[in-house]
């Protein structure tokens with residue numbers, strides 16, 4: 148007989164995660180998610196400043212998306228293979244409309260990692276086995292291809308050898324990238340904002356120079372917007388904030404509204420032509436299923452019809468100014484505050500202090516977390532639909548907790 152859910156999860160699923168949650172002071176199971184809040188099995192209500200690790204930009208259980216999904220399920224039009232489904236075509240048309248110009252074609256998969264794999268295969272198909280350059284400290288997912296392109300040694304070391312022909316250079320350093328691009332380079336893959344590294348927001352000029360360099364050297368530029376897409380930066384895609392159009396863009400997470408798993412690869416038509424010629428390029432049993440596509444269509448409509456991006460930019464300013472004044476007040480142990488839209492990273496001088504702040508924030512009913520890639524950084528990334536009132540409560544909680552540590 149298993150004693151409780153935590154013991155059972157630790158015994159049957161993942162003991163590491165249970166230890167991790169206990170350290171954070173999260174001791175119950177989650178029973179409800181709504182808007183920017185979670186409720187646990189003891190009835191505690193928390194403001195979610197994780198957006199469910201990035202899947203819940205539109206708030207949890209967004210009513211418009213839930214209703215659309217119920218309707219889709221009841222219509223009996225869910226999986227109709229070998230037929231194509233019209234909702235995927237509607238999604239492809241919408242993605243083309245909301246994406247940076249030129250990214251006309253798309254393919255839908257079941258996760259960000261699967262979409263990253265597909266982007267890598269698209270590069271291989273077009274350029275052969277040439278080198279793919281990515282960034283130190285970048286994170287692109289946990290599958291073997293995604294790990295090969297990622298730049299976090301700790302995530303990779305147990306799984307060596309990974310795929311050959313990948314190389315990492317420092318993020319933000321255009322000279323290093325320039326030096327590493329040569330005739331054997333197929334592509335550069337980059338997160339426009341390095342998330343797991345602690346929310347590193349580069350200067351606009353850097354990404355624009357990356358674009359110019361790739362164009363000049365005939366190298367494919369791939370943006371990983373799995374985290375930054377679907378409104379997280381206050382723009383539909385971060386590419387639009389940076390005013391840079393990649394050749395391939397990868398999305399996921401909040402595209403499924405936190406309800407249905409999804410990943411998407413968007414690309415220019417000239418790259419896509421090879422895709423259409425090759426069945427083994429990619430296929431996935433559930434990829435592009437009607438429920439995932441409906442969640443994505445409804446998420447995009449929700450953002451466009453409710454002026455969510457404009458409002459996210461205003462809320463971002465409110466949260467940023469509150470956090471910034473705390474960073475100044477507690478500059479003794481807050482080293483920096485980085486952020487854009489609803490993605491913020493507060494860098495603390497000591498890892499243990501960062502852990503203590505996270506624990507105390509959770510005691511005060513606000514869930515933040517230490518970055519998995521950089522434990523000095525406290526990640527603050529609520530759904531973009533968080534209310535002003537909830538933002539005030541987050542700032543109040545930080546003020547109290549920072550005063551106590």
Ligand SMILES: Cc1ncc(COP(=O)(O)O)c(C=O)c1O
Pocket residue numbers: 258259260261263286287288289338342371372373374399400
């Ligand atoms: C930037 C980035 N790319 C790719 C992924 C992988 O996405 P998924 O977890 O859906 O496989 C993640 C996941 O955290 C991510 O943050």
